Amino acid sequence: MTTRDTLLYLDGVTVTFDGFRALNALSLVLEQGEMRAVIGPNGAGKTTMMDVITGRTRPDTGRVVFGRDTDLTRLDEPAIAALGIGRKFQKPTVFEPHTVWDNLLLALAGDRRPRFTLWARQSAEERTRIEAILATIRLADHARRRAGDLSHGQKQWLEIGMLLAQEPQLLLVDEPVAGMTDAETEQTAELLREINRSRSVVVVEHDMAFVRALGVRVTVLHEGAVLSEGSIDHVSADPRVVEVYLGR
Amino acid sequence: MSGRATMVCLVLVLGGAAVMAALNLATPAASALHVPAYAVSLAGKYLCYAMLAVAVDLVWGFAGILSLGHAAFFALGGYAMGMYLMRQIGTRGVYGNAVLPDFMVFLNWKSLPWYWYGFDHPAFAVAMVLLVPGVLALVFGWLAFRSRVGGVYLSIITQALTYALLLAFFRNDMGFGGNNGLTDFKDMFSIPLHLDSTRDGLLLATAVLLAAELLVARHVVTSRFGKVLIAVRDSESRTRFLGYRPESYKLFVFVLSAVMAGVGGALYVPQVGIINPGEFAPANSIEAVIWVAVGGRGTLVGAVLGAVLVNLGKTFFTATLPDLWLFALGALFILVTLLLPGGLLGLGRRRPRAAPVTQAPEPAE
Ligand SMILES: Nc1ncnc2c1ncn2[C@@H]1O[C@H](COP(=O)(O)OP(=O)(O)O)[C@@H](O)[C@H]1O
Ligand SMILES: [Mg+2]
Numbered sequence: 148m149t150t151r152d153t154l155l156y157l158d159g160v161t162v163t164f165d166g167f168r169a170l171n172a173l174s175l176v177l178e179q180g181e182m183r184a185v186i187g188p189n190g191a192g193k194t195t196m197m198d199v200i201t202g203r204t205r206p207d208t209g210r211v212v213f214g215r216d217t218d219l220t221r222l223d224e225p226a227i228a229a230l231g232i233g234r235k236f237q238k239p240t241v242f243e244p245h246t247v248w249d250n251l252l253l254a255l256a257g258d259r260r261p262r263f264t265l266w267a268r269q270s271a272e273e274r275t276r277i278e279a280i281l282a283t284i285r286l287a288d289h290a291r292r293r294a295g296d297l298s299h300g301q302k303q304w305l306e307i308g309m310l311l312a313q314e315p316q317l318l319l320v321d322e323p324v325a326g327m328t329d330a331e332t333e334q335t336a337e338l339l340r341e342i343n344r345s346r347s348v349v350v351v352e353h354d355m356a357f358v359r360a361l362g363v364r365v366t367v368l369h370e371g372a373v374l375s376e377g378s379i380d381h382v383s384a385d386p387r388v389v390e391v392y393l394g395r
Numbered sequence: 396m397s398g399r400a401t402m403v404c405l406v407l408v409l410g411g412a413a414v415m416a417a418l419n420l421a422t423p424a425a426s427a428l429h430v431p432a433y434a435v436s437l438a439g440k441y442l443c444y445a446m447l448a449v450a451v452d453l454v455w456g457f458a459g460i461l462s463l464g465h466a467a468f469f470a471l472g473g474y475a476m477g478m479y480l481m482r483q484i485g486t487r488g489v490y491g492n493a494v495l496p497d498f499m500v501f502l503n504w505k506s507l508p509w510y511w512y513g514f515d516h517p518a519f520a521v522a523m524v525l526l527v528p529g530v531l532a533l534v535f536g537w538l539a540f541r542s543r544v545g546g547v548y549l550s551i552i553t554q555a556l557t558y559a560l561l562l563a564f565f566r567n568d569m570g571f572g573g574n575n576g577l578t579d580f581k582d583m584f585s586i587p588l589h590l591d592s593t594r595d596g597l598l599l600a601t602a603v604l605l606a607a608e609l610l611v612a613r614h615v616v617t618s619r620f621g622k623v624l625i626a627v628r629d630s631e632s633r634t635r636f637l638g639y640r641p642e643s644y645k646l647f648v649f650v651l652s653a654v655m656a657g658v659g660g661a662l663y664v665p666q667v668g669i670i671n672p673g674e675f676a677p678a679n680s681i682e683a684v685i686w687v688a689v690g691g692r693g694t695l696v697g698a699v700l701g702a703v704l705v706n707l708g709k710t711f712f713t714a715t716l717p718d719l720w721l722f723a724l725g726a727l728f729i730l731v732t733l734l735l736p737g738g739l740l741g742l743g744r745r746r747p748r749a750a751p752v753t754q755a756p757e758p759a760e
Pocket of ligand 1: 164187188190192195
C-alpha cells in the first residue's frame with residue numbers, strides 16, 4: 148500500500164454531557180480516500196463523534212484536524228460543510244415539501260449566500276449534475292415527486308444523493324441501512340463503494356452483514372473510546388469486542 | 396401560492412380599488428351606485444391590514460418565524476408618516492405654532508426635539524417609513540437569530556418588544572403625543588386630506604403598493620432563496636450541515652417583512668386620520684397572525700383574503716354586537732386551527748397527489 152496523507156485526525160477528543168463522558172479521549176486517524184466503518188453498541192458515542200466533526204458539538208478537550216492543519220473545533224456547521232465535509236443523519240432528513248429535484252438543487256455545491264440565491268437561475272450545468280446524481284441514486288423516475296412522499300429507503304438514498312451533490316471530500320454516514328430491506332441494504336453497500344472511489348467515507352453501522360459487505364477497515368467504539376481496530380475478521384475475533392458487543 | 400391565485404388576487408385588489416374610487420368620484424351621492432367616502436377609506440384600511448398580513452405570512456408561513464410583534468413595525472411606519480403629517484399642519488393647529496405640533500405647545504415645550512427634525516420633508520419622512528422598522532428589525536433579528544433564538548421564545552420576545560414600545564409611546568415625554576398620539580392632520584404632500592379625491596387616491600396607492608408587495612414577496616418565496624427558506628423553516632439544522640447560514644436567510648426576510656409592514660402602517664395613518672400607541676397593543680399583532688391563519692398560512696394570497704374578510708367581520712360585529720367581537724375572533728381562530736389547517740385557500744387547493752409507496756424501486760440495472 149502506498150503511504151497516503153491523513154485527511155482527518157481526532158486527537159484525544161472528550162465530550163461530557165452533565166458529567167457523563169460520551170467521548171473519552173477518542174483518537175482516530177482517517178486517510179485520504181479511505182472508507183472506514185465504525186461500529187459499537189448503542190450509546191458508544193458514534194453519533195456524538197459525528198457531531199464533533201461537523202461542528203454541532205464542541206469537545207471539552209482534544210483537537211479535530213482536517214486536511215493539513217484546519218482545526219474543526221474552531222468552526223461552525225456551515226463553515227465545516229463549506230470545507231467539504233458532508234453528513235447523512237441517522238434519521239433521514241430530506242426537505243419534505245420540496246421535490247426530489249429541488250432537494251438536490253439545494254445541496255449542489257455553489258454559492259450559499261442570500262444575495263446569490265435570491266436571483267439564481269438554474270444553469271444547464273446544474274441540470275446535468277442533478278441528472279447524473281439522480282441516476283447514481285436510482286431516483287431518476289422520481290425527480291418531480293415530493294420528497295416527503297418517498298419510501299424510507301428512497302429518502303435514505305436521496306440524502307446520500309444530497310451528500311454527493313455537495314461534492315464533499317469526506318462523507319459521514321450515520322446508520323444508512325437502518326430500516327432498509329435486504330435488497331436495499333445490498334444496493335446501499337454498492338453505492339457507498341462507488342462513492343468511495345472518489346471520496347473518503349466514514350460509515351457508522353450496526354448491521355454486521357452490511358459492514359462485512361463493505362470490506363473495509365473497522366473501528367469499534369465502546370464507552371466513547373476505541374476498543375479495537377482492524378479488518379472485520381480481526382475485530383470479530385478480538386475477545387474484548389466479543390464481550391461488549393458481538394457476544395451480547 | 397400558485398401563479399393563478401396571485402393573478403386573481405392582483406386583479407381583484409387593483410380592479411376593486413379602481414372601481415370603488417371611480418364610483419365614488421363619478422356618481423352623484425344620491426345614486427344607488429355611489430360609493431361613500433367612508434367606504435373608500437374603510438377599503439383602504441383593509442388593504443393596509445392586508446399589507447401587514449402579507450408581511451406576517453412572509454416570515455411565519457415561509458421562514459417559520461412566528462412574530463407576535465409585527466404590528467409594531469406597522470405602527471412605527473405609521474408614526475413616521477404621522478410625524479410628517481403633523482409638520483404639514485403648520486400654523487393651522489389650535490395654537491397656531493408654525494413649528495411645534497399642538498401637543499408640544501400644550502406641554503410647554505419650547506423647541507422641536509432633534510428626532511423630529513427633517514420630518515417636514517416628504518422624502519425624509521418616506522425614508523424613515525422604510526428605515527425605522529427596517530433598522531429595528533435588523534438589530535432585533537441579528538441578536539435573536541445569531542443566538543439561535545426561535546420558536547416560542549422568539550414569539551414571546553416579539554410580544555415583549557411591541558409591549559415595550561406601547562409603554563414608551565404612551566409617555567408624554569417621549570415626544571410622540573403620548574396617549575392621544577398624532578392626529579388632526581390637514582394635508583399630505585400639500586393635498587388636503589379631507590377631499591374625496593384624496594381618499595380615492597390613497598386607496599389606489601394602497602392597492603398598487605399591496606400589489607407590489609405581493610409580487611416582491613412572491614419573487615422571494617419562489618426563488619432559490621425561497622426554497623432555502625422553506626428548508627430552514629422545516630429543518631433548520633439540516634440546512635446548516637448543507638453549508639447554509641439560516642440566520643442570514645431569516646434576517647433578510649425579517650427585515651424585508653418589517654419594511655413592508657411599515658409601508659402598510661404609513662398608508663394606514665392618512666386614511667384613518669390618527670395614529671396612537673394603541674396600535675402597538677400586543678393583541679393587534681396576534682390578530683394579524685389570525686388573519687393569516689384564516690386565509691391560509693404560506694400562501695401570501697391567503698393573507699390578503701384573511702385580512703380583508705376578518706376585518707369586514709370586525710367592522711360588522713363592532714357596529715352591531717361590539718361585546719361579541721373578541722369571542723367571535725377567538726372562536727374563528729380555534730375553528731380554523733382545528734378544522735381548516737390550510738385556511739380558506741386550503742379549501743380550494745387539492746392536496747398534492749401522494750401515491751403511497753412502500754416498496755423500493757426496481758434496481759436500475
Ligand atoms: N445532547 C446530549 N445530551 C446528553 N446526553 C447525550 C447527548 N447526546 C448524546 N448523549 C449521550 O451520549 C451517549 C452517546 O450517544 P451517541 O453518540 O448518540 O451514541 P451512538 O450513536 O453510538 O448510539 C449516549 O449515552 C447518549 O445518551
Ligand atoms: Mg447514533
